[in-house]
Amino acid sequence: MRHHAVTGGAGFIASTLIDRLLAEGDRVLALDDLSRGRRAHVDRFADRPGFRFVAVDCADLPAYRAAMVQAHAAHPIDEVWHLAANSDIPAGIADPTIDLDGTFRTTFNTVLILRDLAIPALRFASSSAIYGDLGEAAIREEAGPLEPISNYGAMKLASEAQIRAAVEAFLPRADIFRFPNVVGVPATHGVMLDFVRKLKATPEELDVLGDGTQRKAYLHVEELVAAMLFIRDRATARYNVFNIGPRDDGITVSEIAGLVRDRVAPAAALRFGESARGWVGDVPRFRYDTSRLAALGWLPTLDSRAAIRRALDEIVRQEAGSSPDRR
Amino acid sequence: MRHHAVTGGAGFIASTLIDRLLAEGDRVLALDDLSRGRRAHVDRFADRPGFRFVAVDCADLPAYRAAMVQAHAAHPIDEVWHLAANSDIPAGIADPTIDLDGTFRTTFNTVLILRDLAIPALRFASSSAIYGDLGEAAIREEAGPLEPISNYGAMKLASEAQIRAAVEAFLPRADIFRFPNVVGVPATHGVMLDFVRKLKATPEELDVLGDGTQRKAYLHVEELVAAMLFIRDRATARYNVFNIGPRDDGITVSEIAGLVRDRVAPAAALRFGESARGWVGDVPRFRYDTSRLAALGWLPTLDSRAAIRRALDEIVRQEAGSSPDRR
CATH class of the missing domain: 3.40.50.720 (NAD(P)-binding Rossmann-like Domain)
Known part of the structure; x- marks a missing residue:
């Protein structure tokens, strides 16, 4: 032990x-x-x-x-x-x-x-x-x-x-x-939780920081x-x-916004900013080479989109109050 | 101004x-x-x-x-x-x-x-x-x-x-x-000042940390x-x-010890340690590529050996008391 x-x-x-x-x-x-x-x-x-x-x-x-x-x-x-x-x-x-x-x-x-x-x-x-x-x-x-x-x-x-x-x-x-x-639960911060909460508060629209083209990999x-x-x-x-990361090139913020919108508030309009960087310190595009980890023998089973979809289900359940982590 | x-x-x-x-x-x-x-x-x-x-x-x-x-x-x-x-x-x-x-x-x-x-x-x-x-x-x-x-x-x-x-x-x-x-003056620390002071204290021998093969570039x-x-x-x-550095591959610690010995106490025996690293945190071999600085238009006039020789003269004068920096 x-x-x-x-x-x-x-x-x-x-x-x-x-x-x-x-x-x-x-x-x-x-x-x-x-x-x-x-x-x-x-x-x-x-x-x-x-x-x-x-x-x-x-x-x-x-x-x-x-x-x-x-x-x-x-x-x-x-x-x-x-x-x-x-x-x-x-x-x-x-x-x-x-x-x-x-x-x-x-x-x-x-x-x-x-x-x-x-x-x-x-x-x-x-x-x-x-x-x-x-x-x-x-x-x-x-x-x-x-x-x-x-x-x-x-x-x-x-x-x-x-x-x-x-x-x-x-x-x-x-x-x-x-x-x-x-991504996953218990979610405490991050873009998906942010989108879910914004859409529950104002189901008719979603303001996205940056122009939505930021592409990142999610695990x-x-x-x-x-x-x-x-x-x-x-x-x-x-x-x-x-x-440590998925093997794919990632998913854009606008795709994530679309997935969350479809799940939480399908009628919402997506509104984007103008900058490729969402905020100071944000890296607009990012891609890992994970071949060292693959060579050690480990591969993820979910790509970025699948990880986002699974986490979205989990976060929606969390925010609906079925989890003790609800604010 | x-x-x-x-x-x-x-x-x-x-x-x-x-x-x-x-x-x-x-x-x-x-x-x-x-x-x-x-x-x-x-x-x-x-x-x-x-x-x-x-x-x-x-x-x-x-x-x-x-x-x-x-x-x-x-x-x-x-x-x-x-x-x-x-x-x-x-x-x-x-x-x-x-x-x-x-x-x-x-x-x-x-x-x-x-x-x-x-x-x-x-x-x-x-x-x-x-x-x-x-x-x-x-x-x-x-x-x-x-x-x-x-x-x-x-x-x-x-x-x-x-x-x-x-x-x-x-x-x-x-x-x-x-x-x-x-290297240069006013010298407050470093291998040359250390060697000069050790040899003035005990002119018959010089203990060198490490095996003397550590090669570094000096400016x-x-x-x-x-x-x-x-x-x-x-x-x-x-x-x-x-x-920022010289264009050459540097000079070994044993060469520096020899130059200082010849200048300060020619009869001294050099004694070396066994490790290629003089101490924890010491990098035994090191060489800069300074082509970025050269492309900007700057080149040094002294190589590592010439810099060491010039600094040795200056440090010997400093330690002889002709400088206000003498301990």
Whole structure:
């Protein structure tokens, strides 16, 4: 029975990850400051054996360290899954300290604690945002130059760099997962949830940020977590970096808007903006090369459109109140 | 008459930079916490018109901001040259907060202040350390993957990323200078000063960290500053990244040890370690591709060996007491 610490443990992706780790019979310590994560996301694990939740801000080193020291003393922690981050990119551009504290300082503190407690493995939720806008070509893990165009992307890149240096100095194992856009439930943010809520409020029209031509690849959260566990089990280097994503070229924002409109408010008119970028820090076109992950032996079963369709059904059910995650 | 702020203004490279900026008739505000820089380095400009020094830690945002606000009110600041950083790589590996505060937080604060005061240009002293260990091939600016192997390199990469995001959001102009190993006076640290001092203390032998095969390219500080000013004047993009270095493949540590031995203590025996890496975070072989800078029109006049020879003469004079920088 392994013991995992999951930061950002009340967040969207952690919810699925924790479910899988507990299903494998392992112990899980979830940590979250509940600023963006929700209590309901961890409350649903309250009765599962081996699960424990601590409300703590991982940017607060003394508090974070105390929680980890206590859990480690009870059962030595084998792996840390560092998912805590600021997920609100525009907020981080308006106030860079949000990304500094929420995205980078949490990583910096995590690395310090792993060293102090001699925890041997770190799995990190990185992002396609570290690549910035590299144009139309499919992006491999070794691509350069790395020019993130948001503070979020900058602090994810800073986090990767800090972890890489830790591997050189002391850390036996680190896996860097470069996430794509991820969809599913419990949905807390993102373009689909935004569209669904807008259309429920005003079923006659939907304002779309940007001109709708932004094309991105989407992965369903169940497949994302499956890929993370696959990499954890199969990769063999001390430092492993993997793009995780679907194999297709993605789907445009206007297609997503159309799918949501058809499902939620078929009579709604779609209204688009003029810019190819929806907001400062938005990358209009993005495509991963996932051949490294394919070579390791993992392929997704859903393409971007199928992932969007499945998540749309799930989000509509969530928003209809059949889920405890309803606002 | 332009007004420049130079962080790390009492450091080695800033000393030459400030001399050149003042010679062009510009105003210079030097900022330094004097933790690694030396008072003597700024005292020598005390009588030059337009020069002002403030002792302040640029990681301390309120103090740094207050110094900048005051200077900006007197004469609007046109350009910030951000050279402040922790230069002690092993110290930063032992205690990562040294690089977080000294190297990254100073950049983070600089970017915040540029935004608040609407200062239109930032020039940043980055480093080859952002590339990590990419092997024998000459490294171009767009190389990847970027895997720094020291916290110093990680925080320089984090700084570049933060600046890149600032250009996307608000900053009209940023120049990223990726420094090579730089030699010259006033020498405050580095392999040559280390060798000179060791040989003066024990003229019969010289212990060299690592096996001596580490090969690196060196540029003289006068040429480095000339290249920085050339890029400032000639590059035209909003965000410019340039490797700055000599055109040759560099010189090995054992060759440097031999040159210093011949000059300072010809009878000394050289003793080498066993590892190709002198210390954790050391990159044993490193070679820049500087064709981007050559295409802009700048070429150095000294190769690595000539730069080392010239700097050796200067450092020997400095250490003999003919310089005010003597310890």
